[in-house]
Amino acid sequence: MKSDRITLKDVSKVCGYTVNTVSRALRNDVKLPESTRVLIQKTAQDLGYIRNSMASSLRSGRSHIVAVIVNDLHNQHFCDLLNRMDQELRKADYNLMILCMQLDNSLAEKMIHTAISLGVDGILYFPTFDQTPYLEYMVKNHMPFVLLDRRVNDMEADTVRCDDCQGGLLAGRHLASLGHRRFLFLSGIETSSSQIDRLNGFYQAIQEYGLSEADVRVVPGTEVENALAQNNVAELLYPMDYTAIVSFRDEVSYPLMNALGARGISIPGDVSIISFDNLKAENPPLPNLTSIYTDQNIAEIGVKMLLERMDDLSLPPRNVILPVKIFDGGTTSAPSQGK
Amino acid sequence: MKSDRITLKDVSKVCGYTVNTVSRALRNDVKLPESTRVLIQKTAQDLGYIRNSMASSLRSGRSHIVAVIVNDLHNQHFCDLLNRMDQELRKADYNLMILCMQLDNSLAEKMIHTAISLGVDGILYFPTFDQTPYLEYMVKNHMPFVLLDRRVNDMEADTVRCDDCQGGLLAGRHLASLGHRRFLFLSGIETSSSQIDRLNGFYQAIQEYGLSEADVRVVPGTEVENALAQNNVAELLYPMDYTAIVSFRDEVSYPLMNALGARGISIPGDVSIISFDNLKAENPPLPNLTSIYTDQNIAEIGVKMLLERMDDLSLPPRNVILPVKIFDGGTTSAPSQGK
DNA sequence: TGTCTATATGTTATCGTTAATCTTTCAAAT
DNA sequence: ATTTGAAAGATTAACGATAACATATAGACA
Numbered sequence: 146m147k148s149d150r151i152t153l154k155d156v157s158k159v160c161g162y163t164v165n166t167v168s169r170a171l172r173n174d175v176k177l178p179e180s181t182r183v184l185i186q187k188t189a190q191d192l193g194y195i196r197n198s199m200a201s202s203l204r205s206g207r208s209h210i211v212a213v214i215v216n217d218l219h220n221q222h223f224c225d226l227l228n229r230m231d232q233e234l235r236k237a238d239y240n241l242m243i244l245c246m247q248l249d250n251s252l253a254e255k256m257i258h259t260a261i262s263l264g265v266d267g268i269l270y271f272p273t274f275d276q277t278p279y280l281e282y283m284v285k286n287h288m289p290f291v292l293l294d295r296r297v298n299d300m301e302a303d304t305v306r307c308d309d310c311q312g313g314l315l316a317g318r319h320l321a322s323l324g325h326r327r328f329l330f331l332s333g334i335e336t337s338s339s340q341i342d343r344l345n346g347f348y349q350a351i352q353e354y355g356l357s358e359a360d361v362r363v364v365p366g367t368e369v370e371n372a373l374a375q376n377n378v379a380e381l382l383y384p385m386d387y388t389a390i391v392s393f394r395d396e397v398s399y400p401l402m403n404a405l406g407a408r409g410i411s412i413p414g415d416v417s418i419i420s421f422d423n424l425k426a427e428n429p430p431l432p433n434l435t436s437i438y439t440d441q442n443i444a445e446i447g448v449k450m451l452l453e454r455m456d457d458l459s460l461p462p463r464n465v466i467l468p469v470k471i472f473d474g475g476t477t478s479a480p481s482q483g484k
Numbered sequence: 485m486k487s488d489r490i491t492l493k494d495v496s497k498v499c500g501y502t503v504n505t506v507s508r509a510l511r512n513d514v515k516l517p518e519s520t521r522v523l524i525q526k527t528a529q530d531l532g533y534i535r536n537s538m539a540s541s542l543r544s545g546r547s548h549i550v551a552v553i554v555n556d557l558h559n560q561h562f563c564d565l566l567n568r569m570d571q572e573l574r575k576a577d578y579n580l581m582i583l584c585m586q587l588d589n590s591l592a593e594k595m596i597h598t599a600i601s602l603g604v605d606g607i608l609y610f611p612t613f614d615q616t617p618y619l620e621y622m623v624k625n626h627m628p629f630v631l632l633d634r635r636v637n638d639m640e641a642d643t644v645r646c647d648d649c650q651g652g653l654l655a656g657r658h659l660a661s662l663g664h665r666r667f668l669f670l671s672g673i674e675t676s677s678s679q680i681d682r683l684n685g686f687y688q689a690i691q692e693y694g695l696s697e698a699d700v701r702v703v704p705g706t707e708v709e710n711a712l713a714q715n716n717v718a719e720l721l722y723p724m725d726y727t728a729i730v731s732f733r734d735e736v737s738y739p740l741m742n743a744l745g746a747r748g749i750s751i752p753g754d755v756s757i758i759s760f761d762n763l764k765a766e767n768p769p770l771p772n773l774t775s776i777y778t779d780q781n782i783a784e785i786g787v788k789m790l791l792e793r794m795d796d797l798s799l800p801p802r803n804v805i806l807p808v809k810i811f812d813g814g815t816t817s818a819p820s821q822g823k
Numbered sequence: 824t825g826t827c828t829a830t831a832t833g834t835t836a837t838c839g840t841t842a843a844t845c846t847t848t849c850a851a852a853t
Numbered sequence: 854a855t856t857t858g859a860a861a862g863a864t865t866a867a868c869g870a871t872a873a874c875a876t877a878t879a880g881a882c883a
Contacts, residue, residue: 150625152869163833168871178831193624198601199538199547200869203838208538210602218567221560228557231584240598243582245570259579262537263549285532286489491839502863507841517861539839542868 151194160188171196202264211451212242212260213269214253220396223271229444230269237452239266253279261286267455269447272297273337289454293447296338303454305447305465309339309421312437312469313346316391316419319435319471321354324479325389325417331381331401332366333393340366340393343421347391362387373397379404388480389417398434402476413478422472434474439467490533499527510535541603550790551581551599552608553592559735562610568783569608576791578605592618600625606794608786611636612676628793632786635677642793644786644804648678651776651808652685655730655758658774658810660693663818664728664756670720670740671705672732679705679732682760686730701726712736718743727819728756737773741815752817761811773813778806 153171157164162185170177170185171194202208211234215223231241244259246252250273257279260268268283268290280300283290291303320328330347333340348358364381369392372378378400392398398420405412412418422438446465454460492510496503501524509516509524510533541547550573554562570580583598585591589612596618599607607622607629619639622629630642659667669686672679687697703720708731711717717739731737737759744751751757761777785804793799 153871154869164869165834165871166832168869169832172871176831181831195597195600195625197542197603197869199542199603200838201871203536203538203542203840204869204871206838218563218570221563224557224560224563227582228584228586231557231582232586235586240602241582241584243566243570243580245567245580247567247571247574258534261534263579264536264538286534493839503839504841504864505862507839508862511841515861520861536839539868540841542870543839543841545841545868 150197151189151192152197153194156185156189156192156194159192160185208264208266209239210242210263210265211239211267211269211448212244212256212263212265213271214244214246214256214260215271216246216250216273217248218243218245222394222396226444229442230448233445233448237448254282257282257288261288267291267451269293269451271295273334287458289451289458291447291451291454293443294339296342301462303450303463305443305450305467306338307439307443307467308469309342310346310349312421313343313348314350315346315469315471316343316421316437317347317350318353320389320391320417320419320477321351321356323389323417323477325387326356326360326480327387327389328361329382329387329390330361330363331369331390331392331397332363333369334366339421343393366393369393369397373400376400379408382408385416387416389419389477392418392420395420395422395434395436398436398476402434412476414481417477417480419477433476435476436472436474437469438472439469441467443467489536490528490531491536492533495524495528495531495533498531499524547603547605548578549581549602549604550578550606550608550787551583551595551602551604552610553583553585553595553599554610555585555589555612556587557582557584561733565783568781569787572784572787576787593621596621596627600627606630606790608632608790610634612673626797628790628797630786630790630793632782633678635681640801642789642802644782644789644806646678646778646782646806647808648681649685649688651760652682652687653689654685654808654810655682655760655776656686656689657692658816659728659730659756659758660690660695662728662756662816664726665695665699665819666726666728667700668720668726668729669700669702670708670729670731670736671702672708673705678760682732705732708732708736712739715739718747721747724755726755728758728816731757731759734759734761734773734775737775737815741773751815753820756816756819758816772815774815775811775813776808777811778808780806782806 153164153167157167160167162170162181166177166181167185167189170182171189173182198208213227213230215227218224227241227243234241242260242263242265244256246256253272257268266289268288270290271293272295280297280302291305292300294306296304296306328351330344332344335341344363347361351357351360369381372381373396378397381401382404390401392401398418402412402418405416410416419435419437422436446467450463450465492503492506496506499506501509501520505516505520506524506528509521510528512521537547552566552569554566557563566580566582573580581599581602581604583595585595596607605628607627609629610632611634619636619641630644631639633645635643635645667690669683671683674680683702686700690696690699708720711720712735717736720740721743729740731740737757741751741757744755749755758774758776761775785806789802789804
């Protein structure tokens with residue numbers, strides 16, 4: 146059975162204009178008289194014509210699709226961001242194609258490959274690792290793109306991210322000024338710039354208070370992720386040689402607080418806890434957790450940058466660093482005397 | 485500046501075979517000798533050739549894209565399902581295009597329109613309302629599709645959903661058998677089949693225990709959603725003319741439990757609470773909440789059905805109803821005597 | 824009256840790929 | 854020696870739309 150999909154040709158036959166004229170009428174090309182345009186549009190509507198985007202894109206070179214490449218969809222923050230991107234892009238008449246690496250970063254190049262193959266007009270990319278080959282790939286193919294959430298070394302490219310260093314600094318100063326002297330730092334993935342910058346900022350802060358790296362027990366990101374996946378963050382708590390916990394993201398803090406509560410350890414009485422709001426900008430900071438956050442929306446800003454970049458590839462690269470603040474959710478206080 | 489993207493023609497020129505032969509080599513067409521194929525593939529690789537999917541799809545009629553149409557991305561359950569769909573589709577060499585209605589159901593038709601325009605090979609659709617025009621639209625355009633999570637009246641179409649009626653029944657019997665006689669039922673969106681079926685199942689169950697609809701205070705879905713959005717579910721609790729709460733989805737139960745706890749009302753001592761696990765199948769049921777769930781994965785099954793449907797449009801429509809179970813998370817018990 | 828210009832539309836070429844059909848070559852089978 | 858046919862590849866024609874260019878008509882103006 147042949148597909149009976151209506152094409153421009155069909156519309157053309159019915160209304161008596163050529164395919165070209167019909168095409169222009171449906172794209173609201175200005176050079177057509179109102180009456181003709183209305184007639185053609187009505188005919189197309191009546192016949193149930195739906196433009197074949199693939200043909201259109203092939204010829205025009207524009208697909209009206211933007212791809213976003215993400216690690217996975219299990220993180221609610223990410224999903225919120227995707228939702229917002231979708232919203233913003235739709236306003237500008239773009240469709241969002243989410244390419245998900247399923248936590249396998251070796252797929253990054255393949256995803257970019259796919260995006261280029263699909264003919265997307267631009268790419269929003271959350272780099273997890275500092276691996277530039279993928280990026281050069283985009284540059285080589287003249288693909289407009291914006292890097293989100295992460296810094297990439299030695300790369301002149303549009304970037305939007307939080308001021309992670311400042312975040313680490315704020316967290317460190319906050320805890321140190323309260324009197325804490327021993328810390329547990331639950332990392333994110335080690336190769337991400339967020340992790341590196343936050344930890345460095347943290348170190349810098351405690352050094353201002355005469356403390357050193359030796360006063361911080363740093364748990365590797367993989368260990369943290371494993372514990373989280375196995376629903377067993379409690380094991381991260383021991384030995385309890387600290388009075389304050391800094392965790393890379395809120396998702397870790399919540400189960401951690403449950404675990405502490407279940408063990409009769411009070412927050413912030415016995416242990417203070419602070420974490421990072423991992424880009425969550427949709428809502429005000431979550432209650433009940435002291436956290437470093439930004440009130441700017443990285444999705445919105447990233448989309449805006451990409452739209453500008455798609456409009457003009459020759460713009461100089463821009464680097465937006467979102468300011469962060471500390472939200473006092475009441476989970477930090479001076480350490481108790483007994484400790 | 486002209487795009488310098490490598491095309492089949494470029495590869496053809498370099499390796500001396502015609503465009504057609506190159507195309508076939510790159511698609512692993514069987515009719516080519518190993519040596520030729522390898523040579524062409526290597527040449528393409530070296531030149532950095534990336535297939536133009538739009539051209540390919542236009543000609544071949546297959547895009548290798550599947551669209552999923554969802555309400556929004558703020559629900560973690562949905563995101564988990566999307567993640568799983570992506571995984572399953574990728575195995576079968578399809579890309580997933582997520583079309584998000586941003587909670588505006590009037591966009592359903594537009595989304596289907598977009599999907600058809602993009603030339604997707606199939607659609608996974610979460611219908612929220614029982615409005616068939618969209619569906620007929622797909623049928624008319626010979627678009628393979630699968631309905632997820634909801635029943636649609638008078639529609640012969642592939643469907644995968646939970647046994648909501650059975651779920652309501654299980655919840656009702658569980659509570660009634662414990663001795664509860666007055667209930668608070670926090671609804672989902674009224675027009676969704678899940679809500680209708682669960683409530684009906686619940687009524688049926690309590691009737692088995694000599695109770696009637698008069699013993700259930702049903703809060704409309706919009707009220708529940710509003711309260712949730714405003715972070716104010718506590719208001720739903722009053723008047724407290726019940727000993728057990730049934731809530732449409734777990735997301736409502738958790739803040740509710742917090743609110744109850746904050747008011748010194750113990751669970752399940754003073755009030756029992758049970759809810760529905762809204763399709764979450766990735767992980768075992770969440771702890772600490774008695775809930776109706778399925779251990780089958782709707783995403784996986786839905787994708788499988790769609791793949792089969794795409795393979796053969798003439799298959800008879802299938803209707804898969806996933807069995808549900810009750811998970812005892814300890815939030816239900818016999819009502820206290822004082823009440 | 825004849826040239827000019829703007830408006831409204833038609834003609835043709837092309838985007839990059841794949842499908843359908845055709846040609847050549849060469850070895851096996853009669 | 855002739856037929857057969859499979860293998861390897863070339864040629865040609867689409868897919869559906871849009872861009873670039875061409876034409877016809879009508880009124881404006883010299």
